[in-house]
Amino acid sequence: MTVLVVGGGLSGLSTAMFMALHGAPPLLVERHPTTSLHPKARGQFPHVMEALRVAGVDEQVRSASTDGQFRITRAVSLNGPVLQEIMAESPDFSALSQAPWADVSQERMEPILADRARQLGADLRFGTELVSFEQHDRGVTAVIRNLETEEEETVEVDYMVAADGHRSPIRHALGIELIGRGVLGEGTGTLFEADLEQKQFLCYLLNPDLPGGAGVLVSTDVPGRYAVGVSNTDGPKDWVRIIRTATGIPDLEPKVLDLRHGSSQTRHGVAERFSDNRIFLVGDAARMMPPTGAFGGNTAIMDGFGIAWKLAMVTRGEAGPGLLASHDPERRPYSKILADQQFLLFTQRSRPDLANDPTLPEPVSPVSALFFGYRQLGGAVITEPGDPGDLLEDPERPTGRPGVRAPYVRLANGSTTDLLGRGFVLLTGNPAYQDTALPIEVHVIDEPEFFTRYGISPEGAALVRPDFVIAWRSVGAASPAELERAWRTVLDLRA
Template identity: 50%
Template sequence: MRTEESVPVLVVGAGLAGASAAMFLGLHGIPALVVERHPATSNQPKARGQSWHTMEALRIAGVAERVSEAGYDLSVGMPIVIAESVAGRTLHEIVGEQPPDWSHLTPVTMAMASQEKVEPILLDRARELGTQVRFGTEVLRLDQDGDGVRARVRDSSGEYTVAAQYVVAADGWRSPIRQALGVGTHGRGALGHSVMVQFRAELDELVQGRDFALFYLQGNPGGNVFVSTDEPGRWVMGFDYDPDTGDRPESYTDAELVDRVRAVVGVDDLDVTIVDRVGTGLAHRVADTFTAGRVHLVGDAAHTMPPHGGQGGNTAVMDGFYLAWKLAAVLQGWAGPGLLDSHDTERRPYGDLIAGQQYANMIVRSAPDKADGTEDPLVPPEQQLLGYRCPGGAIAAEPADDGGLLEDPAQPTGRPGSHAPHVWLRDGVPALDVFGRGFVLLTASPAWAEAAERVADDLAVPLRAQLLDEGEWLTAYGIGAAGASLVRPDRFIAWRATGVGSAAELSAALCTVLSRDDGGSVRSSGPGGTRTHTG
């Protein structure tokens, strides 16, 4: 009989959200246990594309290059069009031949790998950092109290118990954990069901030799979407079905699916080989809370949205990125448990925003008949991804903050709760490369750098000063030459001093951000707790 195991964090689900959470927990020194009921990672070429904010996080984790190489060369183009069929009349082009140039906003470029390729990369990195991953393992129930969570799990050898301090629920859009916790959802609910068909066909000439093509089809009798995959010659198309009528993906014969593929492509005699078909749901739902006691929801368990716009998978990865450092801070003792309340405070408004944007994109791209005026107005993508703010949560907010969730990253304010602006340091090093492992105090003032050393030592917080020359970066961060900007491990600004201040002010701000109740007292003397870096 197996004895009870004990782990700091149990991650339920090995998809993009769970794999990300485990990887970033490992990066912050917390070895997690990941359990996944399926026998392996996804074999479906979906959730393709890693946006700029995601690539920033993956760069911090050391896997951005691997992910980029797993996708395709964006220089060959990435057309997204609305058309009658792949070979037929184009009604509207959404994205042109090249992705937008955001080099003034971030040092990274986007990538175009699918979930099928990315999940193993994230899990491999997580294992390198101490994570255990167990496939074919199902969570039967969770019981939690003030001391931790006990999970009853089952694998091929039988049932056993895992005791954890915290649980990350990344168990998908149906999320048995969310349901068992009694966490409700809000949104537009179920929007439909689709059959996604993988097939092989020679279409290179038709899609002009591009490695990527995405067509949203209107008025086509075969289906409503066509997309390329990571594998040349393998494609995916989709069409709606209604399970309430007894319809099932497996009820369609290969011959019927071939006819649908030919209609979608627009070539009546196309040679088609059906590879696979799978049913999937389409919904717009956001959990009413992302935190229930010691359990934290991420990915589709927290927010389910239409795929239009490509941010479902990106948001799942970023959920893990933003949650991991907070769990590590609490488990390692340099933050109070209240810090974890900010997971809901910060991520749920973003989940609402992105789900609403994806729904609005669906209306524009493939379902104009559903437009009724209640859909959200579309927000510029650079604001969605790099201009999103956390005006509440783990920050020391400024009294004059208007609480806005979005700003233009090309005109940064540098206020707490905002994404740290992209600036170049010495020798062509981006500011991004000094973030990710702890708190960083950016400053041109040796006095603030000295204060950071004292506070890091006194509070036992991973904090370092980055002493910079005076320059344009001061304007981007909204401080003067005598000021300082405190950046969280997830590269959100936590606090700033526009001018001269004291170690006591910095300490008090950190205690506010980290939900500590020790008042931020600072010793008058003593060795520094961290090095000062120049850049």
Template identity: 35%
Template structure:
């Protein structure tokens, strides 16, 4: 779409970093026309934000981007674990954990795995994928102002290269414009939480000699703890290019100008334990760790996502992943409202579901920074929990006790102590491998553009109910019978009992949302499946 004096678009996305680009990809996959604007001229050039957790990779898998992302991340494919050491050359060294997935147990619950892909490598992949699915992405374009009414959002955009001003009329706006979000400020939405935690300067540098010192220790990050030169060392290519996060104390009057090349070089040499090592500084970028969550995630037709909605300590890489999952949640809901299958009240469930997740996750991220003694962080006494406690439950096991779900236990913890993916409403649907027409698929691959109703070989009545719901609600709803019978659509591998795995019986059914979360479950036979499904969908879709 070429720039014009007046544009009309269903969704305007403000911010073209990881979260905004992910929103563009997800919206495009759902057939939602949209415009994304980003004030910077290009994607990030600084290697940061590299940890993509298993849930995020599941979303990228379903969106058709996982293979490309893993290719872009191939140089770090063999890096695992977090090392803590006084220096790289001394004896005082300890692995905080050595493997992300020790024993390979993750394969039993997900078709995907963690992926180390730095932001500067990931964002170009997302740009290409988003544009392939119709995303109109305009860099060097900033949001100058906006106003909204009951019918939509009117935004003024300015091209920072040409000065050209464009007016865009959008039905909805997603603000993925970062922790200092001008959109959030304009809406007057406050934040809660402890606030700033610590500050670092991220230093990129070249030091070919360092590869010999590191040897075969293929870590994700190494926390170097020399009191005179602490920091975090991260590999970029395991050879010559590296990143060092040095503590920065602006509260004590320290400025960015104090981080001269000479100071940074000496700091890196001492921290690594390699005096005289040849170091070439190639870049510096400040960053701030904080724990804050927006008091509201929406105001009228404007929705906050990513850092505009929540800030988290970087330990565990929860922040960017939570933001990408925000984008996935709001995308399917906007699509449902825009195509008329859902009432606008569905959009209120975005905050109801995602804000509690952010609160719990940000607290866990701060606790992990304390557990790992992250350089520059001086937590309150007693902060932090048991080592590695709840990492997978935060990444994959978060729940929606309330929102667009029916029958969820309101007492269900948002982040449980133990991972339970057993088909309960409000949880991510279980993964299992099935065969469909000779093709091997994960059940998670079914969940993207439609609701999905799973039932067993004896569930023909549910298929009939689904057909009725499609006609009544004008809804994209796919129904699959799972089993080994001649009329079954999906055949489980390895004799897995789909009903047992989903907490139901062969005569029951499980309704899964487009984002892969269980919306409702019938644990056994019901007297009138069509009436039951109709009642559930009326509630889920906010239809009168």
């Protein structure tokens, strides 16, 4: 195996699945015996569904998605009074993507990712922990242990991906600090079964009768099963009383499930660096955000989507090692933006006492810019002269500049998005590019909207990476030598 992925959550399983999709199946180890038994993160944005479509699991995710509208409120209890109606329906991103929204929890999503990763050849070993690791000039030497048999094995890999969660022993061992606002609160929770009238919801609770005065109540993918949490970890909890208070049903007889009632920590912080020589951080190992906004789980999947093709191309000898140096400058600034936006939502939904904090970030508007208008600027993008280096743009008024996500354009048969995801693609109106000897898929498009949204003439072209990011463009005609030079620069291929 050329890559070891440590952690079998959303980010680790996504990395394994997309690496295998690109022909470089990794070894993944996860200390827990199975995928998550808790709902945790839920909901998939359209840009994530596009990535899942590339992997061939989008229809499965849609089938697993709960029916009906997911309602988000801030209230004293589920039965009211409602203090704020946060979201009654999902934002309309149909002008930016043909993909739908989905509403699948982590409990159901992880098995879908794991099954597909295995189908594509990834070696997934649950009930297996990382004991130790050491980096050297040729790669990483890691010792892993089967927790059932206690047998240890030493594996030699080229690279390692730290997807080992918010506590991330790997991050700590590397001496990488989280930079941010730190711990915002602690809590504990449980799952229960009951017959509630509201089926699909997320309710942020502000109620002095709850331990700590605040909590959360959320539906799961299992009908009649719900999760409740409170912002207090002191002593044992009377869960029946808490559930009655949270639901606003004083005579409710819930069945509290016999699960370990673990504590959780709400924290804001982004790793000071996302890589250390041959080790790369993804998911909660790379960033901690309050669970308000559904950015965490979605970004974890997109971390895997973004790093997998790079690892695959480098380990297959199709790109130079410098390609991997782009992981930090491309994902860390984005993570800072997302973490700050989730902190802002956290103050609005759960901590109104922080609403007047002068250091609060301004809300990103339009919100679609966070998912369709972010620019990834690093070594794997060739920016143009005079580029101001701004990280966000309005995706409904796209520029087509290198670093931005390739704009969505409807075509006679589908859309530009349908053409992307499996390798490098050149989008152009000029048939002459079809003669390129480079391993690039060329699509000739004759749509006026395409030229407008990509900022090129009919003679120009846009080179798009497997993660939908524009790596280079030529506004007008470019010579074969210019295209090859751009291609080699992006992939860190020496002459």
